[in-house]
Amino acid sequence: MHIGINAQLLSYSQNYRNGGVSRYIRYLLTQLARQPQEHAYTVFVNGQEVIDHLEPHPQITYVSAPWSEDRPTSRIAWEQLTLPTLIRQKQIDVFHSPVNVRPELLPRHCASVVTLHDLAFLRFSHVLTRAKRLYHSTFTVRSLKHATLIITVSDSTKRDLHELVNIPYERIQTIYPCIDERFSNVLKEEKIHSFREKNGVKDGFILYLGTLEPRKNIATLLDAYAQLKQKYQIQEKLVLAGGKGWLYDEIFTRVHQLGLEEAVLFPGFVADSEQALWYQSAAVFAYPSLYEGFGIPVAEALASGTPVVTSNVSSLPEAGAGLALCIDPQDSNALSAALYQALIDQQLRDRCKQLAPGIAQQFSAHAMVEQTIAAYEQAAKIHHQQRITYVQ
Incomplete structure:
Protein backbone atom coordinates (compact mmCIF):
# COMPACT_ATOMS: atom_id res chain seq x y z
CA MET A 1 0.00 0.00 0.00
CA HIS A 2 0.89 3.66 -0.31
CA ILE A 3 0.39 5.28 3.09
CA GLY A 4 0.30 9.03 3.71
CA ILE A 5 1.03 10.65 7.07
CA ASN A 6 0.30 14.24 8.07
CA ALA A 7 3.33 15.13 10.21
CA GLN A 8 2.79 18.90 10.13
CA LEU A 9 2.78 19.09 13.94
CA LEU A 10 6.22 17.51 14.21
CA SER A 11 8.40 20.25 15.65
CA TYR A 12 11.99 20.58 16.81
CA SER A 13 11.45 24.06 18.26
CA GLN A 14 12.52 24.75 21.83
CA ASN A 15 9.04 25.39 23.21
CA TYR A 16 5.85 23.55 24.13
CA ARG A 17 5.16 22.68 20.47
CA ASN A 18 7.93 20.09 20.78
CA GLY A 19 5.79 18.29 23.34
CA GLY A 20 3.67 15.16 23.56
CA VAL A 21 2.03 14.98 20.13
CA SER A 22 5.20 16.09 18.35
CA ARG A 23 7.19 13.37 20.07
CA TYR A 24 4.51 10.81 19.21
CA ILE A 25 4.94 11.69 15.52
CA ARG A 26 8.73 11.71 15.80
CA TYR A 27 8.92 8.26 17.39
CA LEU A 28 6.43 6.91 14.83
CA LEU A 29 8.46 8.18 11.87
CA THR A 30 11.80 7.14 13.36
CA GLN A 31 10.61 3.59 13.91
CA LEU A 32 8.87 3.40 10.53
CA ALA A 33 12.23 4.12 8.92
CA ARG A 34 13.56 1.06 10.75
CA GLN A 35 10.63 -1.31 10.12
CA PRO A 36 8.48 -0.05 7.20
CA GLN A 37 7.47 -3.59 6.15
CA GLU A 38 6.42 -3.78 2.50
CA HIS A 39 4.59 -0.44 2.29
CA ALA A 40 5.58 2.93 0.77
CA TYR A 41 5.07 6.16 2.69
CA THR A 42 4.64 9.83 1.86
CA VAL A 43 5.08 12.05 4.90
CA PHE A 44 4.02 15.71 4.87
CA VAL A 45 6.13 17.88 7.20
CA ASN A 46 6.53 21.54 8.06
CA GLY A 47 9.74 22.71 6.39
CA GLN A 48 13.03 21.35 5.11
CA GLU A 49 14.70 21.75 8.52
CA VAL A 50 12.32 19.09 9.88
CA ILE A 51 13.26 16.73 7.05
CA ASP A 52 16.92 17.25 7.90
CA HIS A 53 16.27 15.73 11.36
CA LEU A 54 14.50 12.61 10.04
CA GLU A 55 16.04 9.27 9.14
CA PRO A 56 16.02 8.64 5.37
CA HIS A 57 14.65 5.42 3.90
CA PRO A 58 14.03 4.43 0.26
CA GLN A 59 10.40 3.55 1.04
CA ILE A 60 9.69 6.94 2.66
CA THR A 61 9.26 10.23 0.78
CA TYR A 62 9.19 13.45 2.81
CA VAL A 63 7.24 16.40 1.39
CA SER A 64 7.77 19.90 2.77
CA ALA A 65 4.73 22.15 3.10
CA PRO A 66 5.93 24.98 5.36
CA TRP A 67 3.71 27.29 7.35
CA SER A 68 4.57 29.57 10.24
CA GLU A 69 4.21 28.06 13.73
CA ASP A 70 2.86 31.44 14.79
CA ARG A 71 -0.04 31.12 12.32
CA PRO A 72 -1.98 27.89 12.98
CA THR A 73 -4.75 29.12 10.66
CA SER A 74 -2.32 28.66 7.76
CA ARG A 75 -1.75 25.04 8.76
CA ILE A 76 -5.50 24.38 9.07
CA ALA A 77 -6.16 25.93 5.65
CA TRP A 78 -3.39 23.84 4.06
CA GLU A 79 -4.60 20.69 5.81
CA GLN A 80 -8.21 21.12 4.75
CA LEU A 81 -7.87 22.69 1.29
CA THR A 82 -4.51 21.70 -0.22
CA LEU A 83 -3.73 18.33 1.33
CA PRO A 84 -6.71 16.43 -0.21
CA THR A 85 -5.45 17.36 -3.70
CA LEU A 86 -1.96 16.09 -2.87
CA ILE A 87 -3.39 12.83 -1.54
CA ARG A 88 -5.29 12.35 -4.79
CA GLN A 89 -2.28 13.24 -6.98
CA LYS A 90 0.03 10.87 -5.11
CA GLN A 91 -2.56 8.07 -5.14
CA ILE A 92 -2.35 7.42 -1.43
CA ASP A 93 -4.37 4.38 -0.28
CA VAL A 94 -4.46 5.01 3.49
CA PHE A 95 -4.00 8.42 5.09
CA HIS A 96 -2.97 8.71 8.75
CA SER A 97 -3.73 11.87 10.70
CA PRO A 98 -1.70 11.34 13.90
CA VAL A 99 -3.13 14.30 15.84
CA ASN A 100 -6.93 14.18 16.09
CA VAL A 101 -7.95 15.82 12.79
CA ARG A 102 -8.08 14.50 9.21
CA PRO A 103 -8.77 16.44 6.02
CA GLU A 104 -12.50 16.71 5.45
CA LEU A 105 -12.43 16.22 1.68
CA LEU A 106 -10.44 13.01 1.34
CA PRO A 107 -10.66 11.24 -2.04
CA ARG A 108 -13.17 8.37 -2.05
CA HIS A 109 -10.51 5.76 -2.78
CA CYS A 110 -8.54 6.66 0.36
CA ALA A 111 -9.08 5.06 3.77
CA SER A 112 -8.38 7.22 6.81
CA VAL A 113 -6.82 6.54 10.20
CA VAL A 114 -6.97 9.16 12.96
CA THR A 115 -5.00 9.00 16.21
CA LEU A 116 -7.02 10.54 19.04
CA HIS A 117 -4.86 11.71 21.93
CA ASP A 118 -7.61 12.81 24.29
CA LEU A 119 -11.06 14.34 24.56
CA ALA A 120 -10.11 17.09 26.98
CA PHE A 121 -12.08 19.57 24.88
CA LEU A 122 -15.24 17.67 25.89
CA ARG A 123 -14.26 16.52 29.40
CA PHE A 124 -12.54 19.74 30.52
CA SER A 125 -13.49 22.41 28.01
CA HIS A 126 -13.10 25.16 30.62
CA VAL A 127 -9.32 24.68 30.76
CA LEU A 128 -8.88 25.37 27.05
CA THR A 129 -8.80 28.68 25.26
CA ARG A 130 -11.83 29.62 23.17
CA ALA A 131 -9.85 29.13 19.96
CA LYS A 132 -8.88 25.56 20.94
CA ARG A 133 -12.46 24.70 21.91
CA LEU A 134 -13.73 26.02 18.58
CA TYR A 135 -11.08 24.15 16.58
CA HIS A 136 -11.77 20.79 18.23
CA SER A 137 -15.55 21.10 18.21
CA THR A 138 -15.41 21.99 14.51
CA PHE A 139 -12.76 19.62 13.18
CA THR A 140 -11.99 16.85 15.67
CA VAL A 141 -15.52 15.54 16.16
CA ARG A 142 -16.20 15.48 12.41
CA SER A 143 -12.89 13.71 11.81
CA LEU A 144 -13.70 11.03 14.38
CA LYS A 145 -17.13 10.40 12.90
CA HIS A 146 -15.80 10.07 9.34
CA ALA A 147 -12.53 8.18 9.97
CA THR A 148 -12.32 4.59 8.76
CA LEU A 149 -10.43 3.58 11.90
CA ILE A 150 -9.45 5.46 15.07
CA ILE A 151 -6.34 4.79 17.14
CA THR A 152 -6.65 5.82 20.78
CA VAL A 153 -3.56 6.06 22.97
CA SER A 154 -5.24 4.39 25.97
CA ASP A 155 -8.24 2.28 26.88
CA SER A 156 -9.51 5.23 28.91
CA THR A 157 -9.61 7.42 25.79
CA LYS A 158 -11.26 4.57 23.90
CA ARG A 159 -14.07 4.47 26.46
CA ASP A 160 -14.38 8.27 26.36
CA LEU A 161 -14.68 8.18 22.58
CA HIS A 162 -17.43 5.59 22.69
CA GLU A 163 -19.29 7.41 25.47
CA LEU A 164 -18.93 11.04 24.37
CA VAL A 165 -18.92 10.78 20.56
CA ASN A 166 -20.85 7.51 20.19
CA ILE A 167 -18.19 5.79 18.08
CA PRO A 168 -18.63 1.97 17.94
CA TYR A 169 -15.87 0.03 19.66
CA GLU A 170 -15.17 -1.96 16.49
CA ARG A 171 -13.89 1.24 14.83
CA ILE A 172 -11.47 1.98 17.70
CA GLN A 173 -8.13 0.36 18.47
CA THR A 174 -5.92 1.17 21.46
CA ILE A 175 -2.22 1.45 20.68
CA TYR A 176 -0.05 2.76 23.50
CA PRO A 177 2.49 5.45 22.56
CA CYS A 178 6.13 4.57 23.06
CA ILE A 179 8.86 6.01 25.21
CA ASP A 180 12.35 6.66 23.93
CA PHE A 363 5.92 0.91 25.94
CA SER A 364 8.42 0.16 23.16
CA ALA A 365 8.60 1.86 19.76
CA HIS A 366 8.79 -1.51 18.00
CA ALA A 367 5.45 -2.61 19.45
CA MET A 368 3.78 0.73 18.71
CA VAL A 369 4.79 0.78 15.04
CA GLU A 370 4.00 -2.90 14.48
CA GLN A 371 0.47 -2.33 15.78
CA THR A 372 0.10 0.94 13.83
CA ILE A 373 1.00 -0.72 10.52
CA ALA A 374 -1.54 -3.44 11.32
CA ALA A 375 -4.11 -0.66 11.84
CA TYR A 376 -3.29 0.77 8.38
CA GLU A 377 -3.87 -2.65 6.84
CA GLN A 378 -7.10 -3.13 8.75
CA ALA A 379 -8.37 0.31 7.68
CA ALA A 380 -7.68 -0.54 4.03
CA LYS A 381 -9.71 -3.76 4.33
CA ILE A 382 -12.61 -2.00 6.06
CA HIS A 383 -12.64 0.78 3.46
CA HIS A 384 -12.53 -1.71 0.59
CA GLN A 385 -15.48 -3.61 2.04
CA GLN A 386 -17.42 -0.38 2.58
CA ARG A 387 -16.91 0.62 -1.08
CA ILE A 388 -18.10 -2.79 -2.31
CA THR A 389 -21.19 -2.50 -0.11
CA TYR A 390 -21.81 1.06 -1.36
CA VAL A 391 -21.61 -0.01 -5.01
CA GLN A 392 -23.99 -2.92 -4.43
Whole structure:
Protein backbone atom coordinates (compact mmCIF):
# COMPACT_ATOMS: atom_id res chain seq x y z
CA MET A 1 0.00 0.00 0.00
CA HIS A 2 0.89 3.66 -0.31
CA ILE A 3 0.39 5.28 3.09
CA GLY A 4 0.30 9.03 3.71
CA ILE A 5 1.03 10.65 7.07
CA ASN A 6 0.30 14.24 8.07
CA ALA A 7 3.33 15.13 10.21
CA GLN A 8 2.79 18.90 10.13
CA LEU A 9 2.78 19.09 13.94
CA LEU A 10 6.22 17.51 14.21
CA SER A 11 8.40 20.25 15.65
CA TYR A 12 11.99 20.58 16.81
CA SER A 13 11.45 24.06 18.26
CA GLN A 14 12.52 24.75 21.83
CA ASN A 15 9.04 25.39 23.21
CA TYR A 16 5.85 23.55 24.13
CA ARG A 17 5.16 22.68 20.47
CA ASN A 18 7.93 20.09 20.78
CA GLY A 19 5.79 18.29 23.34
CA GLY A 20 3.67 15.16 23.56
CA VAL A 21 2.03 14.98 20.13
CA SER A 22 5.20 16.09 18.35
CA ARG A 23 7.19 13.37 20.07
CA TYR A 24 4.51 10.81 19.21
CA ILE A 25 4.94 11.69 15.52
CA ARG A 26 8.73 11.71 15.80
CA TYR A 27 8.92 8.26 17.39
CA LEU A 28 6.43 6.91 14.83
CA LEU A 29 8.46 8.18 11.87
CA THR A 30 11.80 7.14 13.36
CA GLN A 31 10.61 3.59 13.91
CA LEU A 32 8.87 3.40 10.53
CA ALA A 33 12.23 4.12 8.92
CA ARG A 34 13.56 1.06 10.75
CA GLN A 35 10.63 -1.31 10.12
CA PRO A 36 8.48 -0.05 7.20
CA GLN A 37 7.47 -3.59 6.15
CA GLU A 38 6.42 -3.78 2.50
CA HIS A 39 4.59 -0.44 2.29
CA ALA A 40 5.58 2.93 0.77
CA TYR A 41 5.07 6.16 2.69
CA THR A 42 4.64 9.83 1.86
CA VAL A 43 5.08 12.05 4.90
CA PHE A 44 4.02 15.71 4.87
CA VAL A 45 6.13 17.88 7.20
CA ASN A 46 6.53 21.54 8.06
CA GLY A 47 9.74 22.71 6.39
CA GLN A 48 13.03 21.35 5.11
CA GLU A 49 14.70 21.75 8.52
CA VAL A 50 12.32 19.09 9.88
CA ILE A 51 13.26 16.73 7.05
CA ASP A 52 16.92 17.25 7.90
CA HIS A 53 16.27 15.73 11.36
CA LEU A 54 14.50 12.61 10.04
CA GLU A 55 16.04 9.27 9.14
CA PRO A 56 16.02 8.64 5.37
CA HIS A 57 14.65 5.42 3.90
CA PRO A 58 14.03 4.43 0.26
CA GLN A 59 10.40 3.55 1.04
CA ILE A 60 9.69 6.94 2.66
CA THR A 61 9.26 10.23 0.78
CA TYR A 62 9.19 13.45 2.81
CA VAL A 63 7.24 16.40 1.39
CA SER A 64 7.77 19.90 2.77
CA ALA A 65 4.73 22.15 3.10
CA PRO A 66 5.93 24.98 5.36
CA TRP A 67 3.71 27.29 7.35
CA SER A 68 4.57 29.57 10.24
CA GLU A 69 4.21 28.06 13.73
CA ASP A 70 2.86 31.44 14.79
CA ARG A 71 -0.04 31.12 12.32
CA PRO A 72 -1.98 27.89 12.98
CA THR A 73 -4.75 29.12 10.66
CA SER A 74 -2.32 28.66 7.76
CA ARG A 75 -1.75 25.04 8.76
CA ILE A 76 -5.50 24.38 9.07
CA ALA A 77 -6.16 25.93 5.65
CA TRP A 78 -3.39 23.84 4.06
CA GLU A 79 -4.60 20.69 5.81
CA GLN A 80 -8.21 21.12 4.75
CA LEU A 81 -7.87 22.69 1.29
CA THR A 82 -4.51 21.70 -0.22
CA LEU A 83 -3.73 18.33 1.33
CA PRO A 84 -6.71 16.43 -0.21
CA THR A 85 -5.45 17.36 -3.70
CA LEU A 86 -1.96 16.09 -2.87
CA ILE A 87 -3.39 12.83 -1.54
CA ARG A 88 -5.29 12.35 -4.79
CA GLN A 89 -2.28 13.24 -6.98
CA LYS A 90 0.03 10.87 -5.11
CA GLN A 91 -2.56 8.07 -5.14
CA ILE A 92 -2.35 7.42 -1.43
CA ASP A 93 -4.37 4.38 -0.28
CA VAL A 94 -4.46 5.01 3.49
CA PHE A 95 -4.00 8.42 5.09
CA HIS A 96 -2.97 8.71 8.75
CA SER A 97 -3.73 11.87 10.70
CA PRO A 98 -1.70 11.34 13.90
CA VAL A 99 -3.13 14.30 15.84
CA ASN A 100 -6.93 14.18 16.09
CA VAL A 101 -7.95 15.82 12.79
CA ARG A 102 -8.08 14.50 9.21
CA PRO A 103 -8.77 16.44 6.02
CA GLU A 104 -12.50 16.71 5.45
CA LEU A 105 -12.43 16.22 1.68
CA LEU A 106 -10.44 13.01 1.34
CA PRO A 107 -10.66 11.24 -2.04
CA ARG A 108 -13.17 8.37 -2.05
CA HIS A 109 -10.51 5.76 -2.78
CA CYS A 110 -8.54 6.66 0.36
CA ALA A 111 -9.08 5.06 3.77
CA SER A 112 -8.38 7.22 6.81
CA VAL A 113 -6.82 6.54 10.20
CA VAL A 114 -6.97 9.16 12.96
CA THR A 115 -5.00 9.00 16.21
CA LEU A 116 -7.02 10.54 19.04
CA HIS A 117 -4.86 11.71 21.93
CA ASP A 118 -7.61 12.81 24.29
CA LEU A 119 -11.06 14.34 24.56
CA ALA A 120 -10.11 17.09 26.98
CA PHE A 121 -12.08 19.57 24.88
CA LEU A 122 -15.24 17.67 25.89
CA ARG A 123 -14.26 16.52 29.40
CA PHE A 124 -12.54 19.74 30.52
CA SER A 125 -13.49 22.41 28.01
CA HIS A 126 -13.10 25.16 30.62
CA VAL A 127 -9.32 24.68 30.76
CA LEU A 128 -8.88 25.37 27.05
CA THR A 129 -8.80 28.68 25.26
CA ARG A 130 -11.83 29.62 23.17
CA ALA A 131 -9.85 29.13 19.96
CA LYS A 132 -8.88 25.56 20.94
CA ARG A 133 -12.46 24.70 21.91
CA LEU A 134 -13.73 26.02 18.58
CA TYR A 135 -11.08 24.15 16.58
CA HIS A 136 -11.77 20.79 18.23
CA SER A 137 -15.55 21.10 18.21
CA THR A 138 -15.41 21.99 14.51
CA PHE A 139 -12.76 19.62 13.18
CA THR A 140 -11.99 16.85 15.67
CA VAL A 141 -15.52 15.54 16.16
CA ARG A 142 -16.20 15.48 12.41
CA SER A 143 -12.89 13.71 11.81
CA LEU A 144 -13.70 11.03 14.38
CA LYS A 145 -17.13 10.40 12.90
CA HIS A 146 -15.80 10.07 9.34
CA ALA A 147 -12.53 8.18 9.97
CA THR A 148 -12.32 4.59 8.76
CA LEU A 149 -10.43 3.58 11.90
CA ILE A 150 -9.45 5.46 15.07
CA ILE A 151 -6.34 4.79 17.14
CA THR A 152 -6.65 5.82 20.78
CA VAL A 153 -3.56 6.06 22.97
CA SER A 154 -5.24 4.39 25.97
CA ASP A 155 -8.24 2.28 26.88
CA SER A 156 -9.51 5.23 28.91
CA THR A 157 -9.61 7.42 25.79
CA LYS A 158 -11.26 4.57 23.90
CA ARG A 159 -14.07 4.47 26.46
CA ASP A 160 -14.38 8.27 26.36
CA LEU A 161 -14.68 8.18 22.58
CA HIS A 162 -17.43 5.59 22.69
CA GLU A 163 -19.29 7.41 25.47
CA LEU A 164 -18.93 11.04 24.37
CA VAL A 165 -18.92 10.78 20.56
CA ASN A 166 -20.85 7.51 20.19
CA ILE A 167 -18.19 5.79 18.08
CA PRO A 168 -18.63 1.97 17.94
CA TYR A 169 -15.87 0.03 19.66
CA GLU A 170 -15.17 -1.96 16.49
CA ARG A 171 -13.89 1.24 14.83
CA ILE A 172 -11.47 1.98 17.70
CA GLN A 173 -8.13 0.36 18.47
CA THR A 174 -5.92 1.17 21.46
CA ILE A 175 -2.22 1.45 20.68
CA TYR A 176 -0.05 2.76 23.50
CA PRO A 177 2.49 5.45 22.56
CA CYS A 178 6.13 4.57 23.06
CA ILE A 179 8.86 6.01 25.21
CA ASP A 180 12.35 6.66 23.93
CA GLU A 181 15.04 4.10 24.70
CA ARG A 182 17.23 6.79 26.26
CA PHE A 183 15.03 6.92 29.37
CA SER A 184 16.03 3.39 30.36
CA ASN A 185 19.78 4.07 30.07
CA VAL A 186 21.15 4.31 33.61
CA LEU A 187 23.28 7.44 33.89
CA LYS A 188 26.47 7.63 35.91
CA GLU A 189 26.17 9.17 39.36
CA GLU A 190 28.88 11.73 38.57
CA LYS A 191 26.86 13.00 35.60
CA ILE A 192 23.72 13.30 37.69
CA HIS A 193 25.62 15.10 40.46
CA SER A 194 27.09 17.55 37.96
CA PHE A 195 23.65 18.16 36.44
CA ARG A 196 22.12 18.92 39.86
CA GLU A 197 24.90 21.37 40.65
CA LYS A 198 24.45 23.12 37.31
CA ASN A 199 20.70 23.57 37.90
CA GLY A 200 20.87 24.58 41.56
CA VAL A 201 19.14 21.52 43.00
CA LYS A 202 20.23 18.89 45.50
CA ASP A 203 19.46 15.21 45.87
CA GLY A 204 15.79 14.79 46.74
CA PHE A 205 13.95 17.39 44.66
CA ILE A 206 10.41 16.85 43.40
CA LEU A 207 9.96 17.16 39.64
CA TYR A 208 7.06 18.04 37.36
CA LEU A 209 7.87 17.95 33.63
CA GLY A 210 5.26 19.02 31.09
CA THR A 211 3.51 21.98 29.54
CA LEU A 212 2.43 24.69 31.98
CA GLU A 213 -1.33 24.80 31.44
CA PRO A 214 -4.47 24.39 33.61
CA ARG A 215 -5.26 20.71 32.92
CA LYS A 216 -1.96 19.69 34.52
CA ASN A 217 -3.34 20.77 37.91
CA ILE A 218 -0.13 22.47 39.01
CA ALA A 219 -1.95 24.76 41.45
CA THR A 220 -2.97 21.72 43.51
CA LEU A 221 0.60 20.41 43.35
CA LEU A 222 1.78 23.74 44.78
CA ASP A 223 -0.76 23.49 47.61
CA ALA A 224 0.41 19.94 48.40
CA TYR A 225 4.04 21.04 48.33
CA ALA A 226 3.30 23.92 50.73
CA GLN A 227 1.68 21.40 53.09
CA LEU A 228 4.75 19.16 52.83
CA LYS A 229 7.02 22.00 53.85
CA GLN A 230 4.80 23.08 56.71
CA LYS A 231 3.96 19.62 58.11
CA TYR A 232 7.25 17.77 57.57
CA GLN A 233 9.70 20.67 57.31
CA ILE A 234 11.16 19.23 54.11
CA GLN A 235 14.01 21.06 52.42
CA GLU A 236 13.58 19.47 48.99
CA LYS A 237 12.76 21.91 46.20
CA LEU A 238 9.94 21.64 43.67
CA VAL A 239 10.97 21.93 40.02
CA LEU A 240 8.22 22.85 37.54
CA ALA A 241 9.94 22.16 34.23
CA GLY A 242 8.35 22.76 30.84
CA GLY A 243 7.35 25.41 28.35
CA LYS A 244 4.53 27.86 28.91
CA GLY A 245 1.37 26.64 27.18
CA TRP A 246 -1.79 28.65 27.86
CA LEU A 247 -3.68 30.13 30.83
CA TYR A 248 -0.58 29.65 33.00
CA ASP A 249 -0.64 32.91 35.00
CA GLU A 250 -2.43 31.19 37.91
CA ILE A 251 0.65 29.03 38.52
CA PHE A 252 2.96 31.99 39.14
CA THR A 253 0.28 33.76 41.19
CA ARG A 254 -0.11 30.70 43.42
CA VAL A 255 3.65 30.48 44.02
CA HIS A 256 3.59 34.08 45.23
CA GLN A 257 0.48 33.56 47.39
CA LEU A 258 2.07 30.57 49.13
CA GLY A 259 5.40 32.34 49.61
CA LEU A 260 7.28 29.67 47.68
CA GLU A 261 9.40 31.90 45.46
CA GLU A 262 12.69 30.51 46.87
CA ALA A 263 11.55 26.87 46.91
CA VAL A 264 10.03 26.48 43.43
CA LEU A 265 12.22 26.51 40.32
CA PHE A 266 11.09 27.15 36.74
CA PRO A 267 13.85 25.97 34.38
CA GLY A 268 11.60 26.48 31.34
CA PHE A 269 11.37 24.22 28.31
CA VAL A 270 13.50 21.09 28.65
CA ALA A 271 15.40 19.93 25.57
CA ASP A 272 15.29 16.26 24.62
CA SER A 273 18.94 15.86 25.57
CA GLU A 274 18.20 16.82 29.19
CA GLN A 275 14.89 15.03 29.85
CA ALA A 276 16.46 11.76 31.06
CA LEU A 277 18.80 13.77 33.31
CA TRP A 278 15.89 15.54 34.95
CA TYR A 279 14.00 12.29 35.54
CA GLN A 280 16.96 10.39 36.96
CA SER A 281 18.13 13.34 39.07
CA ALA A 282 14.76 13.70 40.82
CA ALA A 283 13.69 11.88 43.97
CA VAL A 284 10.04 11.89 42.93
CA PHE A 285 8.14 12.71 39.76
CA ALA A 286 4.76 14.40 40.34
CA TYR A 287 2.09 14.48 37.65
CA PRO A 288 -1.33 15.20 39.22
CA SER A 289 -3.08 15.98 35.93
CA LEU A 290 -6.87 16.27 35.84
CA TYR A 291 -7.12 14.38 32.56
CA GLU A 292 -4.73 12.75 30.08
CA GLY A 293 -5.16 10.76 26.91
CA PHE A 294 -2.15 8.76 28.08
CA GLY A 295 0.29 10.77 30.21
CA ILE A 296 3.58 9.72 28.67
CA PRO A 297 5.81 11.58 31.21
CA VAL A 298 4.55 9.13 33.84
CA ALA A 299 5.82 6.15 31.82
CA GLU A 300 9.07 7.97 30.99
CA ALA A 301 9.79 8.67 34.67
CA LEU A 302 9.05 5.06 35.64
CA ALA A 303 11.30 3.78 32.85
CA SER A 304 13.99 6.05 34.33
CA GLY A 305 13.61 4.28 37.68
CA THR A 306 12.06 7.27 39.47
CA PRO A 307 9.06 6.90 41.83
CA VAL A 308 5.93 8.58 40.46
CA VAL A 309 2.92 10.18 42.11
CA THR A 310 0.08 10.73 39.68
CA SER A 311 -3.70 10.89 39.42
CA ASN A 312 -6.15 8.01 39.71
CA VAL A 313 -8.28 9.35 36.84
CA SER A 314 -8.51 8.90 33.06
CA SER A 315 -5.55 7.03 31.54
CA LEU A 316 -2.96 7.82 34.20
CA PRO A 317 -3.25 4.48 36.04
CA GLU A 318 -2.54 2.80 32.67
CA ALA A 319 0.60 4.89 32.19
CA GLY A 320 1.50 4.15 35.84
CA ALA A 321 1.54 0.42 35.02
CA GLY A 322 0.65 -0.62 38.57
CA LEU A 323 3.82 0.98 39.94
CA ALA A 324 2.93 4.67 40.33
CA LEU A 325 1.22 5.98 43.47
CA CYS A 326 -2.21 7.14 42.25
CA ILE A 327 -4.29 9.69 44.18
CA ASP A 328 -7.37 11.88 43.73
CA PRO A 329 -5.96 14.92 41.87
CA GLN A 330 -8.41 17.25 43.63
CA ASP A 331 -7.18 16.19 47.10
CA SER A 332 -4.08 18.17 48.04
CA ASN A 333 -3.82 16.30 51.36
CA ALA A 334 -3.65 12.92 49.59
CA LEU A 335 -1.14 14.32 47.11
CA SER A 336 1.01 15.68 49.91
CA ALA A 337 0.95 12.34 51.77
CA ALA A 338 1.85 10.38 48.61
CA LEU A 339 4.75 12.71 47.82
CA TYR A 340 6.09 12.29 51.36
CA GLN A 341 5.81 8.50 51.09
CA ALA A 342 7.72 8.55 47.80
CA LEU A 343 10.42 10.71 49.36
CA ILE A 344 11.07 8.46 52.37
CA ASP A 345 10.15 4.93 51.18
CA GLN A 346 13.41 3.24 50.20
CA GLN A 347 11.64 -0.01 49.29
CA LEU A 348 9.53 1.87 46.75
CA ARG A 349 12.64 3.49 45.27
CA ASP A 350 14.38 0.12 44.98
CA ARG A 351 11.30 -1.45 43.38
CA CYS A 352 11.06 1.36 40.81
CA LYS A 353 14.69 0.87 39.77
CA GLN A 354 14.23 -2.90 39.59
CA LEU A 355 11.09 -2.75 37.41
CA ALA A 356 12.19 0.14 35.15
CA PRO A 357 13.38 -2.11 32.26
CA GLY A 358 9.98 -3.82 32.13
CA ILE A 359 8.22 -0.44 31.80
CA ALA A 360 10.48 0.48 28.87
CA GLN A 361 9.69 -2.82 27.17
CA GLN A 362 5.94 -2.45 27.76
CA PHE A 363 5.92 0.91 25.94
CA SER A 364 8.42 0.16 23.16
CA ALA A 365 8.60 1.86 19.76
CA HIS A 366 8.79 -1.51 18.00
CA ALA A 367 5.45 -2.61 19.45
CA MET A 368 3.78 0.73 18.71
CA VAL A 369 4.79 0.78 15.04
CA GLU A 370 4.00 -2.90 14.48
CA GLN A 371 0.47 -2.33 15.78
CA THR A 372 0.10 0.94 13.83
CA ILE A 373 1.00 -0.72 10.52
CA ALA A 374 -1.54 -3.44 11.32
CA ALA A 375 -4.11 -0.66 11.84
CA TYR A 376 -3.29 0.77 8.38
CA GLU A 377 -3.87 -2.65 6.84
CA GLN A 378 -7.10 -3.13 8.75
CA ALA A 379 -8.37 0.31 7.68
CA ALA A 380 -7.68 -0.54 4.03
CA LYS A 381 -9.71 -3.76 4.33
CA ILE A 382 -12.61 -2.00 6.06
CA HIS A 383 -12.64 0.78 3.46
CA HIS A 384 -12.53 -1.71 0.59
CA GLN A 385 -15.48 -3.61 2.04
CA GLN A 386 -17.42 -0.38 2.58
CA ARG A 387 -16.91 0.62 -1.08
CA ILE A 388 -18.10 -2.79 -2.31
CA THR A 389 -21.19 -2.50 -0.11
CA TYR A 390 -21.81 1.06 -1.36
CA VAL A 391 -21.61 -0.01 -5.01
CA GLN A 392 -23.99 -2.92 -4.43
